[in-house]
Amino acid sequence: MKILVTGGLGFIGSHTVVELQNRGFEVVIIDDCSNAQEDVLDGITAITGKRPLFEKLDLKEKNKVEDFFKRYADVVGVIHFAASKAVGESVEKPLLYYENNIGTLVYILKELCKKNKASFIFSSSCTVYGQADKMPITEDAPVKEAESPYGNTKQMGEEIIRDTCKIAPNLNAIALRYFNPMGAHPSGEIGELPIGVPQNLVPFITQTGIGLREQLSVFGDDYPTPDGTCIRDYIYVVDLAKAHVVALERLLDGKNPQNYEVFNVGTGKGSSVLEVIQSFERVSGKKLNYKVVDRRPGDITSAYADTTKANEELGWKAEYPLDEAMESAWVWEQKIRD
Ligand code: UD1
Numbered sequence: 519m520k521i522l523v524t525g526g527l528g529f530i531g532s533h534t535v536v537e538l539q540n541r542g543f544e545v546v547i548i549d550d551c552s553n554a555q556e557d558v559l560d561g562i563t564a565i566t567g568k569r570p571l572f573e574k575l576d577l578k579e580k581n582k583v584e585d586f587f588k589r590y591a592d593v594v595g596v597i598h599f600a601a602s603k604a605v606g607e608s609v610e611k612p613l614l615y616y617e618n619n620i621g622t623l624v625y626i627l628k629e630l631c632k633k634n635k636a637s638f639i640f641s642s643s644c645t646v647y648g649q650a651d652k653m654p655i656t657e658d659a660p661v662k663e664a665e666s667p668y669g670n671t672k673q674m675g676e677e678i679i680r681d682t683c684k685i686a687p688n689l690n691a692i693a694l695r696y697f698n699p700m701g702a703h704p705s706g707e708i709g710e711l712p713i714g715v716p717q718n719l720v721p722f723i724t725q726t727g728i729g730l731r732e733q734l735s736v737f738g739d740d741y742p743t744p745d746g747t748c749i750r751d752y753i754y755v756v757d758l759a760k761a762h763v764v765a766l767e768r769l770l771d772g773k774n775p776q777n778y779e780v781f782n783v784g785t786g787k788g789s790s791v792l793e794v795i796q797s798f799e800r801v802s803g804k805k806l807n808y809k810v811v812d813r814r815p816g817d818i819t820s821a822y823a824d825t826t827k828a829n830e831e832l833g834w835k836a837e838y839p840l841d842e843a844m845e846s847a848w849v850w851e852q853k854i855r856d
Pocket residue numbers: 605643644645669696697698699717718719720722734735736737738748749750791814816817
């Protein structure tokens with residue numbers, strides 16, 4: 519069965535392509551290479567022994583999207599990662615984010631509506647919950663007003679898919695709300711490649727550990743948490759990739775009771791910033807140079823998932839603990855700096 523993975527050269531996309539190929543799916547990747555490199559294909563090929571099909575294409579070009587679905591009429595499912603994801607940039611360039619993340623989603627859904635049957639998996643985010651009132655967060659926690667245009671594109675994306683599913687019985691969709699993805703493939707062939715200064719905690723830690731950054735700033739230690747630093751649910755990217763495959767198979771096998779569903783994808787365990795630093799120090803054997811600074815505007819205190827729904831309905835559970843995920847991130851950092 520042929521599956522389209524948009525953004526398949528990116529961090530989560532490339533790991534998902536590996537898991538799809540391991541399960542015997544044929545994969546075609548669309549990527550515009552704006553935030554990823556074509557040689558990720560070599561890494562995927564080295565791991566799986568199979569080179570996925572690849573089309574370098576900008577999904578904002580509606581005619582090219584139409585043309586793609588004509589040429590690949592045998593695509594039965596789409597996993598849609600392609601999107602811009604820098605929170606700060608989205609505040610400065612909201613229209614770029616709406617065009618990139620919403621426009622392209624609409625073009626793809628239009629094409630899927632023309633098919634007799636189609637399965638669609640959407641990259642959503644725990645950012646839709648904002649600061650939830652209760653921990654762990656269940657899927658029925660209210661969606662809070664978005665803090666940024668980026669967050670808003672995830673909320674709107676979910677709504678667009680939900681509304682489309684109401685009028686398109688041929689379309690089956692799942693939105694996966696990711697918590698904080700981290701780590702790299704254990705083979706060391708693919709991993710996260712942040713451009714410029716990383717905004718996310720784990721790549722900033724590993725870059726500091728290797729000496730590329732002088733010091734990690736810990737954004738605030740006066741939060742109402744046990745050690746005062748923020749709590750997040752860090753999920754290993756390989757576990758996250760596998761969640762996409764089981765979600766897709768649920769749709770392809772017709773096991774979904776509704777044609778639009780939402781699942782949290784996390785570990786269910788919250789870790790503080792200091793605990794993540796300690797994990798790095800354990801697996802690397804190095805002391806990390808860090809300093810506590812002011813809070814980062816827009817940060818929430820705590821977010822970790824209730825994963826009961828994904829465990830029970832998808833039959834999926836995160837397997838890797840934080841230290842193992844951290845070790846893979848550290849191996850990857852050392853490899854790319856070599
Ligand atoms: C970020 C995004 C969010 C996205 C989520 C999952 C922001 C503001 N939010 O959330 O929209 O859905 O990733 O990909 O970017 N930290 C430090 N020092 C650093 C970097 C981070 O102390 O140099 C702390 C943060 O304050 C936070 C934790 O580490 O408490 C995790 O930060 P980050 O990796 O940026 O993820 P989120 O803020 O959870």
